[in-house]
Amino acid sequence: MSVDDRFTLDKYIIYNSYQVPSLGFNPDGISFLFGYSILNESGKKLFTLKVLPLDGIMKIEFCDSPDSKVPILTVIKDKKFQFLASYSVLDSQGTAIGSLKNKMSLIREKWVIKDGSNTDVGQVVGRFTVGLPCYEIYLNNIRVGFYKRKFGPLQQSTIDLSQDPEKKLDRRLAIGFGIAIDVSTNGGSFVHHVNEKATDR
Numbered sequence: 001m002s003v004d005d006r007f008t009l010d011k012y013i014i015y016n017s018y019q020v021p022s023l024g025f026n027p028d029g030i031s032f033l034f035g036y037s038i039l040n041e042s043g044k045k046l047f048t049l050k051v052l053p054l055d056g057i058m059k060i061e062f063c064d065s066p067d068s069k070v071p072i073l074t075v076i077k078d079k080k081f082q083f084l085a086s087y088s089v090l091d092s093q094g095t096a097i098g099s100l101k102n103k104m105s106l107i108r109e110k111w112v113i114k115d116g117s118n119t120d121v122g123q124v125v126g127r128f129t130v131g132l133p134c135y136e137i138y139l140n141n142i143r144v145g146f147y148k149r150k151f152g153p154l155q156q157s158t159i160d161l162s163q164d165p166e167k168k169l170d171r172r173l174a175i176g177f178g179i180a181i182d183v184s185t186n187g188g189s190f191v192h193h194v195n196e197k198a199t200d201r
Contacts, residue, residue: 016155089176
């Protein structure tokens, strides 16, 4: 599967092998996102996720392998301390693809989707089903998919964009947002040297 093919899918699985967060960096200051993998619908691992220290700001890189020097995609938290988090998604050249900004209200959680020119193009609206988070994804006020966490012994979330067959929503944004929301709802960045046996099921 080529790099381009990975950004044309309608369904992505965010798989977290571990429930207890741990923090550890190697001598180069690079760590792997603890227990996380991005899989396709058939369970094939698509990316290796790395976390780099950046003045205390969470920065996640999507790479082909643990040895990759150039990320395919980067998700970075905009500020170290934020009451309402916001994340930017960058391509392999470091150019902004878009951003996701939390606009939580007393009624429900909502994230605003902005494109690379900082224009509002959609939103991700949070709902809860049996205590588990579920987010509906809208693009120009049209529902194009959802993010939903699955109940079970291992944490697994699904990004389903099958309602967007024309792929109007950039899949790179959807994947980046999925990780940002998943990490945010888990209370922070879970980072550790990756256990390949656990993540390559």
